[in-house]
Amino acid sequence: MKHSIHRAAAAALLILPAAFITRLATAQAEGSKPADPARPDPGITQIPEGYRDWRLISVAREEGKLDDIRAVLGNDIAIKAYREGTLPFPDGAVIARIAWALVPSEENDKAFGQAQSFVPGAPKNGVQFMFKDSKKYAASGGWGYAQFGEADGRPVVDEAKLAACFTCHQPAAAQDFIFTRYSLGGLAGQK
Amino acid sequence: MKHSIHRAAAAALLILPAAFITRLATAQAEGSKPADPARPDPGITQIPEGYRDWRLISVAREEGKLDDIRAVLGNDIAIKAYREGTLPFPDGAVIARIAWALVPSEENDKAFGQAQSFVPGAPKNGVQFMFKDSKKYAASGGWGYAQFGEADGRPVVDEAKLAACFTCHQPAAAQDFIFTRYSLGGLAGQK
Numbered sequence: 001m002k003h004s005i006h007r008a009a010a011a012a013l014l015i016l017p018a019a020f021i022t023r024l025a026t027a028q029a030e031g032s033k034p035a036d037p038a039r040p041d042p043g044i045t046q047i048p049e050g051y052r053d054w055r056l057i058s059v060a061r062e063e064g065k066l067d068d069i070r071a072v073l074g075n076d077i078a079i080k081a082y083r084e085g086t087l088p089f090p091d092g093a094v095i096a097r098i099a100w101a102l103v104p105s106e107e108n109d110k111a112f113g114q115a116q117s118f119v120p121g122a123p124k125n126g127v128q129f130m131f132k133d134s135k136k137y138a139a140s141g142g143w144g145y146a147q148f149g150e151a152d153g154r155p156v157v158d159e160a161k162l163a164a165c166f167t168c169h170q171p172a173a174a175q176d177f178i179f180t181r182y183s184l185g186g187l188a189g190q191k
Numbered sequence: 192m193k194h195s196i197h198r199a200a201a202a203a204l205l206i207l208p209a210a211f212i213t214r215l216a217t218a219q220a221e222g223s224k225p226a227d228p229a230r231p232d233p234g235i236t237q238i239p240e241g242y243r244d245w246r247l248i249s250v251a252r253e254e255g256k257l258d259d260i261r262a263v264l265g266n267d268i269a270i271k272a273y274r275e276g277t278l279p280f281p282d283g284a285v286i287a288r289i290a291w292a293l294v295p296s297e298e299n300d301k302a303f304g305q306a307q308s309f310v311p312g313a314p315k316n317g318v319q320f321m322f323k324d325s326k327k328y329a330a331s332g333g334w335g336y337a338q339f340g341e342a343d344g345r346p347v348v349d350e351a352k353l354a355a356c357f358t359c360h361q362p363a364a365a366q367d368f369i370f371t372r373y374s375l376g377g378l379a380g381q382k
Contacts, residue, residue: 073247179298
């Protein structure tokens with residue numbers, strides 16, 4: 001059981017507690033496209049427009065089953081809160097996680113004169129979001145979680161995966177359930 | 192000799208041909224702070240303001256002596272050119288490379304139930320920029336290169352390092368001397 005929760009976490013990390021799917025679906029309905037009748041009620045169905053233009057919070061390398069390189073981006077509200085150390089994050093903060101396969105770069109390695117350089121390949125492990133709304137998502141720490149498939153952009157609706165979300169984010173409760181820390185701009189002491 | 196060039200490239204990657212230091216210093220003088228009299232003429236001395244807010248081009252993992260995880264950011268002109276596939280990059284494009292030590296995350300590993308997660312530690316290997324100006328930097332492929340120390344923000348002025356720059360970027364001539372490719376936003380086919 002514990003293992004399967006970890007596996008679900010490894011597959012998704014940012015996911016939506018099943019208990020709130022219906023509530024979220026209702027809350028999001030106004031801004032949503034018509035539901036696909038072939039799919040069960042999917043909770044948060046909309047990928048925030050323009051998220052790829054959001055500013056960088058940090059990067060990471062995940063080994064194991066995830067085996068990716070990733071970037072975590074934040075909308076303006078999230079970035080401001082990170083830089084000012086505001087906890088909990090204010091309503092309206094949205095955090096995005098994008099990831100890619102990590103592949104050797106033959107071109108870079110030639111320039112370096114040795115094998116050492118690994119760069120993003122195809123998108124991998126979906127695109128994930130955390131939406132802060134302390135009222136709407138009060139029962140899951142104020143965050144609504146969502147994941148979209150990297151190949152088709154469709155939301156994850158697997159309740160077994162979704163149920164593991166809040167549980168797995170509990171260890172980060174002191175940072176408002178956010179694991180990712182803000183990374184400085186390459187200069188010590190700089191924000 | 193070849194080895195030392197590669198080593199210099201590994202240390203800097205984006206650096207300024209020595210032949211153009213004086214020219215660049217002159218060209219940049221208007222926007223520069225007063226020179227530090229204790230340093231030799233350093234070429235591009237100013238870190239572009241607000242570069243940490245620029246949008247993400249891609250990420251990478253460098254092993255070997257560099258041993259870092261890095262993000263490449265672009266100003267608006269650079270991002271637009273990347274997304275539209277414009278080559279060569281238009282004048283005014285600036286590309287930034289920031290990097291950090293890659294350290295295990297005990298907190299993340301606990302949540303995953305195994306050791307797999309690596310995140311940025313301290314800034315490392317300086318902050319690097321490429322400035323596109325096809326006239327000013329015509330002799331180095333239209334790019335001016337600069338590197339600033341991660342601890343003190345001071346520009347690299349080591350001519351041995353600076354001289355290796357354009358040479359090492361030659362293999363990427365077909366991409367206007369830029370190694371880094373734009374990475375999609377986690378969804379196949381998306382820009």
